[in-house]
Amino acid sequence: IIDDSGHIEAFNKAAEGMFGYTKAEVTGENIQLLMPKPDRDKHDNYIKRYLTTRKARIIGIGREVQARRKDGSQFPAHVAIGEVRWKNNTRFVGVMRDLTDVKLAEEKSLRQHENMTNVSRLATLGEMAAAMAHELNQPLSAITNYAAAASRLLDLKKDNQKDIKSTLDKIDTQAHRAGEVIRHMREFTKFSDTARKSISPTILIEELKPLAELDAKAHNIVLTIDIPGNLPEIVVNSLQMQQVILNLIRNGADAMIDTPPQDRRLRLAISTEPPESIRIDIQDDGHGISDDVSKDLFDAFFTTKPNGMGMGLTISRTIIRSHGGEITFANNANGGATFSVIIPTRASE
Ligand SMILES: Nc1ncnc2c1ncn2[C@@H]1O[C@H](COP(=O)(O)OP(=O)(O)OP(=O)(O)O)[C@@H](O)[C@H]1O
Ligand SMILES: [Mg+2]
Structure with a gap:
């Protein structure tokens, strides 16, 4: 429990165990003691802003944050904050859950x-x-x-x-x-x-979404998925198609390894491609593709990564071509690359 200037008034046993501080050590200290940067330096302003605007960003909402132990180590935590007003005093009650496990x-x-x-x-x-x-x-x-x-x-x-x-x-x-x-x-x-079936691209993507999101999260990437309504169905082996899309997502993620975390965006968009195809674009904010690399990209065992096998695109292209489609790529105007998968909406022979 903290007061309206962020100073700790109460600290229970569970909190002592979680942070490694005793109640006596933290009482009266600013709550920012328990936070790593950048929140640490901004927390006083967060409270001030809330008290003047009353616009809640975390109070009553709850959020995942990084917390800091006495020994300086950090851990992920979920924090829920409630506000208690009594006479003319405001108090904030924070309930933390350690998310390490x-x-x-x-x-x-x-x-x-x-x-x-x-x-x-x-x-x-x-x-x-x-x-x-x-x-x-x-x-x-x-x-x-x-x-x-x-x-x-x-x-x-x-x-x-x-x-x-x-x-x-x-x-x-x-x-x-x-x-x-x-x-x-x-x-x-x-x-x-024979494992090919007619399936809506929307369902195909919905199925791989949890895995893609987990992947994105692990690399600090913001993943957006744009799927318009009313897409025609495609006749595909779903597992193979999903494998291709995951390969492309993973490549996009790998390409952003040197991109600052706040700029790591990956966008998956589906559109119709006249006359009779759909198009799946996977756009990243990575290092893009140099002329040198672009020549050999689809060759078996071609890789620029220390632990790469260089088979992802080779296999992906084989799969897509066997469906009568094609994979293309281009550098984006503002950096990064976009890989596009074109799949005919009519079964290929
Ligand atoms: N989105 C991308 N942006 C920039 N370069 C890319 C991108 N996708 C692929 N590449 C380049 O193409 C090379 C070949 O990609 P491919 O997926 O075939 O193999 P890989 O990712 O290196 O290894 P793996 O077999 O594990 O997939 C990569 O090493 C990388 O240099
Ligand atoms: Mg790959």
């Missing part, structure tokens, strides 16, 4: 989601490539061996037509086997096509 849990679930998208990304492209390489390797090395054997048999210049014929047959068999492997992989990709 809540934040940790949020971060943990974010990490888990991150791992999940990474795993599924590897599962799709990497594992498929590995399986294909493995299965093709056997018939291909068999073919090489048989071809060498046939060539040696010919060199002998003997009446060994039968042996040569049987070696060539073996080559034929192995070549067919390799063909089977490839046909099998084709079937596999066709199978993923």
